[in-house]
Amino acid sequence: MWRILLADDHALLRSGLRRILEEALPGVQVGEAGTADEVLAALPDGAWDLLILDISMPGRSGLDILPDLKAQQPALPILVLSMFGEQQFAIRALKAGASAYLTKERAPEELIQAVRTVLGGRRYIGASLAEALASHVSSDREVAPHERLSAREFEVLRLIAAARTPGEIAEKLGLSVKTVSTYRARILEKMQLATNAELMQYALRHGLVE
Structure with a gap:
């Protein structure tokens, strides 16, 4: 059973x-x-x-x-x-x-x-x-920028793309607001993006958010 x-x-x-x-x-x-x-x-x-x-x-x-x-x-x-x-x-x-x-x-x-x-x-x-x-x-497959992110970075990306504030993200993930800001900066650098708006547009194009 x-x-x-x-x-x-x-x-x-x-x-x-x-x-x-x-x-x-x-x-x-x-x-x-x-x-x-x-x-x-x-x-x-x-x-x-x-x-x-x-x-x-x-x-x-x-x-x-x-x-x-x-x-x-x-x-x-x-x-x-x-x-x-x-x-x-x-x-x-x-x-x-x-x-x-x-x-x-x-x-x-x-x-x-x-x-x-x-x-x-x-x-x-x-x-x-x-x-x-x-x-x-596949060896000749081009890796998408979001696939270079760690699991926690990926989660922060999705929350930023869902228009969550740093405070909301910090509370949801049990982090400090400062740590969330550090993750955000790291995500932007890895993905070669400049703003939250660009992150949101990217996430929507790639089906990363609802």
């Missing part, structure tokens, strides 16, 4: 995913969490066989807490579910320890296959993700 924790801030989506899981996996036990804090609080007892984790949640994002989750529960398989395109976020999620990555538009088709694969101890890579991975490792 599998125990699966669903972490997503949309109750309606959690309900739909729960229904898919319960219909396809008789006897499955499904728990729910709506924020990153709720996910972290639910894990210490080791009660789950799989975590299905959304990237966009209130407070810290799923991508941001993924390293903490793997440090806390190294053996826990994590399936990242997101509305963002695979090529932009899947590589980062897999490098951070995720066992699978699915976009929400593909979830109804691939979710159960991915869940069974991950619960069987393997990683799940769908056809479209495999293509993105192949493109990513």
